[in-house]
Amino acid sequence: MTTRELAQLATAVENGSPIPAEHSEGEGLIVGITGPPGAGKSSLAAALTTEMRGRGKTVAIVAVDPSSKATGGAILGDRIRMQSHYGDPGVFIRSMATRGASGGLGRTSASLARLFRGAGFDFVLVETVGAGQDEIDIAASADVTLVVLVPGMGDDIQAIKAGMMEIADIFVVNKADRPGVEQTVGELEAMLSLAPEGSRPPIFRTTAIDGAGVPELVDALARCERKLLKPDPRWLIDHVGVAVRSLAESLPFYTDQMGMKLLGQEMVAQEKVNVAMLAVGPSRIELLEPASPDSTIAKFIDKRGPGLHHVAMRVDDLSAVMNRLEAAGAKLLGTPQRGAGGHLYMFVHPASSGGVLWEIIQDQGR
Ligand SMILES: Nc1nc2c(ncn2[C@@H]2O[C@H](COP(=O)(O)OP(=O)(O)OP(=O)(O)O)[C@@H](O)[C@H]2O)c(=O)[nH]1
Ligand SMILES: [Mg+2]
CATH class of the missing domain: 3.40.50.300 (P-loop containing nucleotide triphosphate hydrolases)
Incomplete structure (x- = not known):
C-alpha cells in the first residue's frame, strides 16, 4: 500500500x-x-x-x-x-x-x-x-x-x-x-x-x-508483548440472571455453600420478581424469583424450568449498540427502559444471539 x-x-x-x-x-x-x-x-x-x-x-x-x-x-x-x-x-x-x-x-x-x-x-x-x-x-x-x-x-x-x-x-x-x-x-x-x-x-x-x-x-x-487479552472496559458482563422457584431454597447454595457475598435483596415491581444479588468480582449473579404467577420469570420457569435466564452486558453507549443491532436486523425486545438505579437497559431476543437472552445495560451518567 x-x-x-x-x-x-x-x-x-x-x-x-x-x-x-x-x-x-x-x-x-x-x-x-x-x-x-x-x-x-x-x-x-x-x-x-x-x-x-x-x-x-x-x-x-x-x-x-x-x-x-x-x-x-x-x-x-x-x-x-x-x-x-x-x-x-x-x-x-x-x-x-x-x-x-x-x-x-x-x-x-x-x-x-x-x-x-x-x-x-x-x-x-x-x-x-x-x-x-x-x-x-x-x-x-x-x-x-x-x-x-x-x-x-x-x-x-x-x-x-x-x-x-x-x-x-x-x-x-x-x-x-x-x-x-x-x-x-x-x-x-x-x-x-x-x-x-x-x-x-x-x-x-x-x-x-x-x-x-x-x-x-x-x-x-x-x-513488551502484544496484550491480545487486555480487558476492554467498554464491555463487561454485569450479571448473570438465574431463574429460581424460591429464593429461600436457592440462596443458601450461593451464600452458605459457595460463600458468596449477598449484596442485597429487593422486589422489582415492574418485573414482578424478587431479586437477590450476589457479588462475583466486578460482576454479579442475579437470582430471580417470581413474585406473581403472571410474571415473565414464572412463565419462563413453567416452560423451561428454573436455571440460566439471561446474561447482562454493560456497555458505555447503549444507543450506539442498539442502532447497530437494529441496522443488522436483530430482534430487540421493546425499547430501552430506565431501571431503579437510573441505568438504562434493554433486551435482545435469543433468536438473534445464538440462543441467549441478552440484557444490555448502560450505567447512569455514562
Ligand atoms: N527541557 C526540555 N524540554 C522539553 C523536553 N521535551 C519536550 N520539551 C519541550 O516542552 C515543550 C512541549 O513539548 P511537546 O512535545 O509539544 O509536549 P506535548 O506533551 O506533546 O504537548 P501537547 O501536545 O500540547 O500537550 C516544547 O517546547 C518542547 O521543546 C525535554 O526533555 N526537556
Ligand atoms: Mg503534543
Whole structure:
C-alpha cells in the first residue's frame, strides 16, 4: 500500500468506515502516550521514532491534539518536532485536530492505530492529552500505555496520577534535564508502593529533546508483548440472571455453600420478581424469583424450568449498540427502559444471539 492509499484509508476510518479486513490484523505494538499538556509527549514520540528507525523498525504516529483546537499551533509545533521524519517512508504521521469535537475521539484514534498496525507498522504511537474517557479508550486498545510526567508539577502530580494510575503500564518522567527529576520519581515510587508488588509500572527518565534515556525506553517497549487479552472496559458482563422457584431454597447454595457475598435483596415491581444479588468480582449473579404467577420469570420457569435466564452486558453507549443491532436486523425486545438505579437497559431476543437472552445495560451518567 502506498502512503497515499494509507492516508485515504485513514480518512475513511476517521469518518467512520470500518477497517478493511485485510488491514485489521498485524504484529506491531500499539503504544499509547498520554500525560498533561506540554509534558513532551510529541517530543518523546519524535525521539522514540528516531530510535526505532535507527533499529530498522517502522513507525506510525497518531497525534490526538485537543490543545490545537484554537490555533492549530500544537500541530504546527508537532510538524517541527517531526520534521526529520517527514519524507521517511518508514514513518507515517497522522494528526487529528479535534476542533472542539467531543466524544468518540479515543475510539477513532484507536481505530486508526489498529489500521496502521494492520498496514504493517512495527510500532504505532498514539499521543493524547489528559485522563478522560478518550485516554481510557486509547489505553484499552493500546498494548502498552506510557504516562509522561515532568519534574516540578507540585500538587498537580497528585491529581494527574490519580487518574492515570489505572492506565499506566510505564511511567516516563520526561524533561530529565530539568531540576526536580528525582523528587518526581520519588513521589511516583511512594505512590506506586501502595500498589501490589508485580503490578507496579516501571519508571523511566527521558530527555526527549536530546534523546537521553530513550534507548532504554525503546528496549522496554521492544520487550513488551502484544496484550491480545487486555480487558476492554467498554464491555463487561454485569450479571448473570438465574431463574429460581424460591429464593429461600436457592440462596443458601450461593451464600452458605459457595460463600458468596449477598449484596442485597429487593422486589422489582415492574418485573414482578424478587431479586437477590450476589457479588462475583466486578460482576454479579442475579437470582430471580417470581413474585406473581403472571410474571415473565414464572412463565419462563413453567416452560423451561428454573436455571440460566439471561446474561447482562454493560456497555458505555447503549444507543450506539442498539442502532447497530437494529441496522443488522436483530430482534430487540421493546425499547430501552430506565431501571431503579437510573441505568438504562434493554433486551435482545435469543433468536438473534445464538440462543441467549441478552440484557444490555448502560450505567447512569455514562
Ligand atoms: N527541557 C526540555 N524540554 C522539553 C523536553 N521535551 C519536550 N520539551 C519541550 O516542552 C515543550 C512541549 O513539548 P511537546 O512535545 O509539544 O509536549 P506535548 O506533551 O506533546 O504537548 P501537547 O501536545 O500540547 O500537550 C516544547 O517546547 C518542547 O521543546 C525535554 O526533555 N526537556
Ligand atoms: Mg503534543
